[in-house]
Amino acid sequence: MRTEIHISGLRKVYGQVTALDGLDLDIGEGELFGLLGPNGAGKTTTIGILTTRVLATSGTAVVAGRDVGKDPVGARRMIGVVPQRPNPDRSLLVGENLVFHATYFGIPRAEASRRTDALLEQLGLTDKKKAKADALSGGQQQRLMIARALIHEPRVLFLDEPTVGLDPQARLALWDVLRELHGQGRTIVMTTHYMEEADQLCDRVAIVDRGKLLALDTPSELKAKAPGETIIEVTLDRPLPDEPLSLAGVTRTEVRGPVVRAFAERAAAAVPSLLSFAESRGYAVKDIHLSKPSLETLFISLTGRKLA
Numbered sequence: 001m002r003t004e005i006h007i008s009g010l011r012k013v014y015g016q017v018t019a020l021d022g023l024d025l026d027i028g029e030g031e032l033f034g035l036l037g038p039n040g041a042g043k044t045t046t047i048g049i050l051t052t053r054v055l056a057t058s059g060t061a062v063v064a065g066r067d068v069g070k071d072p073v074g075a076r077r078m079i080g081v082v083p084q085r086p087n088p089d090r091s092l093l094v095g096e097n098l099v100f101h102a103t104y105f106g107i108p109r110a111e112a113s114r115r116t117d118a119l120l121e122q123l124g125l126t127d128k129k130k131a132k133a134d135a136l137s138g139g140q141q142q143r144l145m146i147a148r149a150l151i152h153e154p155r156v157l158f159l160d161e162p163t164v165g166l167d168p169q170a171r172l173a174l175w176d177v178l179r180e181l182h183g184q185g186r187t188i189v190m191t192t193h194y195m196e197e198a199d200q201l202c203d204r205v206a207i208v209d210r211g212k213l214l215a216l217d218t219p220s221e222l223k224a225k226a227p228g229e230t231i232i233e234v235t236l237d238r239p240l241p242d243e244p245l246s247l248a249g250v251t252r253t254e255v256r257g258p259v260v261r262a263f264a265e266r267a268a269a270a271v272p273s274l275l276s277f278a279e280s281r282g283y284a285v286k287d288i289h290l291s292k293p294s295l296e297t298l299f300i301s302l303t304g305r306k307l308a
């Protein structure tokens with residue numbers, strides 16, 4: 001994979017506060033990349049530097065071949081930014097917001113108008129073209145911000161906590177939009193507080209805290225690194241006596257009526273012994289469910305804190 005974003009030794013100090021403490025990170029072309037971390041971790045600062053809004057104290061960041069410190073104007077042409085809080089021009093109509101923004105980038109009027117229509121269509125806002133930006137719902141405003149960020153066809157799209165404050169339906173709709181943009185090959189960098197979002201959406205996730213990178217991998221690899229045990233829940237056809245079971249590969253069990261919950265280091269060893277136990281006692285297995293160690297458990301073990 002070609003590197004689209006290269007971050008090396010990046011530091012940002014605000015007075016007494018070290019917001020970024022020597023961050024090294026490479027993000028590949030076409031990746032949907034997630035920055036995950038608790039409040040004050042340095043996520044927005046990282047996005048701020050990469051999008052030329054914040055000056056680094058030291059270190060380098062290169063986005064789409066442009067050093068953001070040395071060539072901010074060049075870098076800005078390569079990137080689109082969706083801010084944490086939607087900030088459309090509320091005095092303009094939805095379509096005008098996009099056409100107006102295009103003129104900042106010197107895009108000719110006819111082309112701006114063509115792109116506006118295409119983006120409104122892609123983001124499900126065609127019927128809102130002549131509405132006041134103010135009249136949009138939170139989710140629609142967020143989608144307008146994405147359309148605006150894409151009007152100059154940037155190589156990299158940055159989104160800072162794009163789904164904060166959205167209801168579950170609007171959040172899922174936004175996930176679909178991001179997946180579609182990802183499918184078109186655009187590099188996307190987003191920050192999030194939500195484990196599930198990082199897990200469902202991102203190719204790779206960086207866990208940051210106190211300005212440092214704590215872990216970097218695909219969600220499934222990160223989860224595999226999570227400490228703790230897999231929980232295997234087996235539902236039988238009738239209740240069992242409520243007493244602990246001693247089974248190979250199982251650390252301990254809890255019995256509740258027909259449900260046996262087994263804790264195991266390795267599910268592959270525990271599942272067969274649970275099944276043969278049930279069979280030997282004449283129970284039929286109705287259901288079996290595995291809960292793996294999660295990003296959440298890894299996060300807590302790395303940072304000592306919960307995410308939100």
Ligand SMILES: Nc1ncnc2c1ncn2[C@@H]1O[C@H](COP(=O)(O)OP(=O)(O)OP(=O)(O)O)[C@@H](O)[C@H]1O
Nearest residue numbers: 014017018019037038039040041042043044045046
């Ligand atoms: N303009 C600023 N002046 C002083 N300190 C700042 C400034 N911006 C950020 N900080 C501090 O830098 C640290 C990192 O902040 P940052 O906003 O990057 O974190 P974040 O991960 O985005 O947090 P959140 O999840 O709350 O958005 C925090 O301690 C914050 O208080």
Ligand SMILES: [Mg+2]
Nearest residue numbers: 043044045160
């Ligand atoms: Mg932030």
